[in-house]
Amino acid sequence: MRLVVIGVNHKTAPVALRERLALVGDDVNVALEQIETFTDGSVIVSTCNRTEIYALVPQNPTHQSSASQISGSSSSGSQSVDSQAAESAEQSLSNFVSSTNVSAAAMSNHITKIKTWLADFKKLPLADIDPYLYVHRDTHALTHWLRVAAGLDSMILGEPQILGQIKRSVHLAQEQKVLSNQLGWIVDQVFAAAKRVRNETQVGAQAVSLSFAAAKLVTQIFDDLPSRTLLVVAAGEMNRLVATHIAGLGVGRVIICNRNPERAEALAAELHHPDRRIEVHPLQALPQLLSEADIVSSCSGSMDLLIDKPMTIQALKRRRYQPMLMIDLAVPRDIDSTISRIDDIYLYSIDDLQHVIAGNIEQRRQAAVDAELLVSQLIVEIDRRFQVRQVGKDIQQYRACTQGQVEKLLQESIAQLQQDNTSPEDIITELSRRLTQTLTHAPSKLMRKAAREGDSDLLDFVVSGLQDAHRGH
Known part of the structure; x- marks a missing residue:
């Protein structure tokens, strides 16, 4: 198949080395242009957890x-x-x-050439990075690519973001005209197989991050999301992730309450969408705005409660007792825990979500066994189609x-x-x-x-x- 994968990830290299080997921005364009001179097509995938070069080595002359x-x-x-x-x-x-397989010696020579190029491109001695680099060839390389695309090789088992990152990397290779027909065919097979793994197993079905778990709660409690309002209390990093996931479900209105207006405006810009209304208010306006929220996500770092029981009861009256989902990610808590006893209020603390996540991680591990078996079957099918x-x-x-x-x-x-x-x-x-x-x-x-x-x-x-x-x- 002539496919080779060379790279590092969170399992093989410390974060300091992964940062030095990262290929981002214009680096990727230049790298693709250079590597094209000694390969038959390439794709570079570079994220915070991995930098990988997928390439076809040239055929024997x-x-x-x-x-x-x-x-x-x-x-x-x-x-x-x-x-x-x-x-x-x-x-x-x-x-x-013999088809188009290259000799073992030729494959080894090209692998050394790619390693040397990577070290030179990043201005690092090859001896410093070589112990951390892994190499996969032919069907082993194809298996690795499919496992990565399906989320089986991720730090968070089954996470879906990596597939989108690979698709963006492939699109960039297409724009640079370095995606050969044969490598493009392999990419199509990987994407189709990864879709089957995710559709036919439960490896990605359960929420295993706080932000993803919060978004799953929203879908379980509410329908007609374009008519719903999300209230974001404090615009820190954790709440930013939660807000991004929930807004991505199609929520029609987002209200941001924050002490720092600059940070609130930055989050508003990040959540901007033509079909979404976004408002920014000072934190002092929270009591008046609470009744307008179907979903509340709070993570302020304040030492005092921001949402207490009387405020919530008053908000429910104004809402005519329509249900509210409250997610309290703060430690100490932002929301009075006794609010959970009020009818029509669904209150989840960070401990509640982490308990759900722990169970879901175990379910994903069990589902990963089925996913690995399916990957093995799909690799055999792809290899037969290739032949x-x-x-x-x-x-x-x-x-x-x-x-x-x-x-x-x-x-x-x-x-x-x-x-x-x-x-x-x-x-x-x-x-x-x-x-x-x-x-x-x-x-x-x-x-x-x-x-x-x-x-x-x-x-x-x-x-x-x-x-x-x-x-x-």
């Missing part, structure tokens, strides 16, 4: 032989031409049997090469008919001999090689194939 090698050569006699044609046919048949796809190209190349040899010998015979006094019968007889010698040389030599090396499978394949061909005639 001998694989490029074709009829043009014969037609461009000079002929000092029929024996020389027959020998060249036979050698070309032998190479074509060998390619037909079928590739053998068609090899057959086409072999036929083209053979047709070129026949055409050359035929033209030489026609020229001899026009110039010599040799009888047509003798010329046709000679043409038949040369064609037979040319077209049987390759399979004969291949059979001798298989017998000499004890490769009974290859010998049986060639012999039975030739016998079937003769019976077909």
Whole structure:
């Protein structure tokens, strides 16, 4: 398959090294342009947890032989031409049997070249990074890529963000015109297989982060999300993540209450969407705004309660007792815990969410077993499709090469008919001999090689194939 993966991730390298090897912004464009010069296509995936290069190593030069090698050569006699044609046919048949795999030595050389390039590009000694780099080849590389895309190799098992990051990396490779047809075909197979893993197993079904768990609660309690209002109390990092997840569900209105107006405005800009109303208010306006919220997420770091029981009861009255979901991520708490006893209030603390997450992580681990089994099956299917796809190209190349040899010998015979006094019968007889010698040389030599090396499978394949061909005639 010629696919190779070289990289580091959160399992193999400390964060300090991952930061130094990260390829972001313009670095990726330059890197793709440079790596194209010694690969047959590449994709670079670089996140906070991994930097990986997916590339196709070039084919062996001998694989490029074709009829043009014969037609461009000079002929000092029929024996020389027959020998060249036979050698070309032998190479074509060998390619037909062996597909496009490169030798182990060639693969190792290209892997070393990519490693050296990466070290030079990041201005780091190769000896410093080589112990942390992992390398996967051919179907092992394909398996790794699928596991990454399906979230099975992530720090948070089953997380969906990595698939989007890979898609963005592929899109960038397409824009840079470094995604070859064959690598593009492999990418399509990986995306389709990753979708099946996520659809046919439960590996990504359970919430395993606070922000994701909060968003799942929203979908379990409310429908018609465009008509719902989210109240964000404090615009710190944790609340930013929660607000991003909940707003991404399609909530139609977001109210941000924060002491610092600059931070609130920054969050408002991040959550901006044409179909979403966003308002920014000072924290003092919280009592008046509480009744307008269907969903409340609070994480302020305040030492005092921000939402107490009387404030909540008053808000419920103004809402005509429509249900409210309150998520308190603060330690100490922002929301009075006794509010949970009020009807129509669903209050979850950070401890509640972490308890849910702990159970969900265990469920994901169990689902990961099914996902790994499915990955193994899908890799076999992809490899079979690849072989079928590739053998068609090899057959086409072999036929083209053979047709070129026949055409050359035929033209030489026609020229001899026009110039010599040799009888047509003798010329046709000679043409038949040369064609037979040319077209049987390759399979004969291949059979001798298989017998000499004890490769009974290859010998049986060639012999039975030739016998079937003769019976077909």
